[in-house]
Amino acid sequence: MLRFFRKLRQRLLTDNKFSRYLLYAIGEILLVVIGILLALQVNNWNEERKQRQVEVKYFGNLKNDLLADMERLDYMLDVAQKKVRISRNVKRKADQDSIGSLYDFSNDLLVLFFVEEFHPNDNTYEEMKSSGNFSTIRNDELKLKLMTLRKTYIDIEAAQEHMRYDFNVFLEDFEKYIDWGRYFILPKSNIPKLEFVYDSVYIESHSDLMEKEIRELFKSKVFLNNVFLLEINYAYHMDVLENTKSQILEIMEILDREFGAN
16 A cells, blocks of 8 residues: 555656645645544543543442441431430430339430441542542532532531530539449340340349439439530431431432433
């Protein structure tokens, strides 16, 4: 093919057909330029295809992380609702000076005492940021919503740290009045799973003393104020968690559209 074009060029020059040769030369240059442009276009297409494959992989991992976060948020909402309900119940009993069952009282305090926290699955997001791939995401709406969600996660962590402090104050005041360890047979309890076995014999034989301790506890303004703070904190926390779920659902809708466009 190259020999053919070379002979054709030489013949045009030999025949003194300069105008035809000039047109031929221009055509040859255009062919070269078109070839280069096509090569560049193919290269760009390959690069875009590779980048899209990276995006889709990250999007799949992001969706898995967010699904796990949604499941944890649902659980945390259930925990928060129980804490709000129990806080109100404890305040009502204190106002009425009504203890009720020692077992019910202990179960209520179990709900208030043990702290559950939300920790997001942000491995994919952090990997995208650290590798520089986050900035290459072409969907600006998705990037903005991911950054907004990340800020929400930081706000949740700050709120949980504050609630952790309030809880420690609550527990410290409670321990001044109640020797709670006497309620349970710890060697028979499954502490990691929070499954406690009551010492029914001790409770029944010391019920008068235990009820007296609880009445003294109900007179503590520090204790009641902290119960009130628990109710407020967890009621606010429920609103934050619901808002976080809404943000995640919006992101997952965008991800689903991205998968559909793939």
